[in-house]
Amino acid sequence: MSETIERKDYTNGPLCLSGRNVTRVFGMGEKANVAVDHVDFDFHEGEFVSIVGESGSGKTTLSKMLLGLLNVSEGEILFQGKPRDISTHKKRNEYWKGIQAIFQDPFSSYNTFHKIDSVLLDCIHMRGGRHLPYEKKVEMMTEACSFVNLKFAELTNKYPFELSGGQMQRLMIARIFLLRPKILLADEPTSMVDACSRSTILDMLLNLRDETGMTIIFITHDIGLAYYISDTVYIMEHGKFVEFGKADEVILNPQADYTKRLISDVPKIHEEWDLSTVDLNSAG
Ligand SMILES: Nc1ncnc2c1ncn2[C@@H]1O[C@H](COP(=O)(O)OP(=O)(O)OP(=O)(O)O)[C@@H](O)[C@H]1O
Numbered sequence: 001m002s003e004t005i006e007r008k009d010y011t012n013g014p015l016c017l018s019g020r021n022v023t024r025v026f027g028m029g030e031k032a033n034v035a036v037d038h039v040d041f042d043f044h045e046g047e048f049v050s051i052v053g054e055s056g057s058g059k060t061t062l063s064k065m066l067l068g069l070l071n072v073s074e075g076e077i078l079f080q081g082k083p084r085d086i087s088t089h090k091k092r093n094e095y096w097k098g099i100q101a102i103f104q105d106p107f108s109s110y111n112t113f114h115k116i117d118s119v120l121l122d123c124i125h126m127r128g129g130r131h132l133p134y135e136k137k138v139e140m141m142t143e144a145c146s147f148v149n150l151k152f153a154e155l156t157n158k159y160p161f162e163l164s165g166g167q168m169q170r171l172m173i174a175r176i177f178l179l180r181p182k183i184l185l186a187d188e189p190t191s192m193v194d195a196c197s198r199s200t201i202l203d204m205l206l207n208l209r210d211e212t213g214m215t216i217i218f219i220t221h222d223i224g225l226a227y228y229i230s231d232t233v234y235i236m237e238h239g240k241f242v243e244f245g246k247a248d249e250v251i252l253n254p255q256a257d258y259t260k261r262l263i264s265d266v267p268k269i270h271e272e273w274d275l276s277t278v279d280l281n282s283a284g
């Protein structure tokens with residue numbers, strides 16, 4: 001995790017998704033809970049953004065507002081610099097062509113009764129490829145599967161529930177590869193898989209960004225992962241962004257006490273893991 005990766009600067013490209021005073025309140029009166037509290041943000045084309053915060057800090061609530069699945073109580077979301085309009089069914093569907101999500105639990109994301117090839121075919125059809133010759137569709141599905149190290153030929157005729165958690169996560173990325181949204185929102189996509197699959201999935205997300213120029217919004221508890229993968233981090237505490245900026249700047253020189261605390265919870269953020277110093281007796 002310590003190597004420095006040379007990357008293009010994606011932090012000052014054209015605006016992709018922005019928010020001004022975005023707020024969400026659940027409940028009313030004395031029971032009102034301000035889950036997201038007047039946040040401002042600017043995400044750029046191709047930028048890899050992480051939103052980092054502890055459980056209950058408002059990350060999923062914010063993602064649902066970004067996706068248009070939850071209304072904002074106050075404030076405004078802008079898509080490509082213009083106020084987002086999802087007031088009609090048609091406009092909402094149009095917006096959803098531009099933004100897609102990967103959720104914590106991949107098993108909930110698929111229709112269990114559809115075989116994998118029909119899951120992937122749907123993606124091609126959603127992008128207007130219904131009339132392509134079948135051989136072309138197979139070629140596209142094969143390419144998408146090999147992008148995530150899956151073999152299309154071995155997946156046809158299987159159902160999603162026949163895959164392992166890690167394969168399922170990769171299938172989700174293959175779907176995104178075919179759908180090519182402008183924005184991918186990934187809410188803890190790695191929480192269900194082991195450390196090895198986790199770094200593979202993160203590398204695949206980075207490749208996806210490099211290959212397609214997609215903006216990726218990565219939601220996590222883990223500031224170490226955010227440091228490894230992102231251009232920009234937003235640190236969220238009690239519904240507010242307490243700090244944001246380039247990942248290196250924020251994590252190597254944190255200003256907010258909350259950020260400092262998150263960093264101190266990660267044993268060695270910029271050193272190699274040294275297993276020889278791990279006290280196995282204290283491992284719980
Ligand atoms: N539908 C809802 N109705 C009422 N309160 C909600 C609802 N969804 C979320 N909340 C509250 O909003 C706050 C933020 O929750 P949210 O799920 O956004 O946190 P999170 O940062 O995603 O947490 P986690 O890391 O555990 O997923 C919490 O206090 C939660 O109880």
Ligand SMILES: [Mg+2]
Pocket residue numbers: 059060061187
């Ligand atoms: Mg959440």
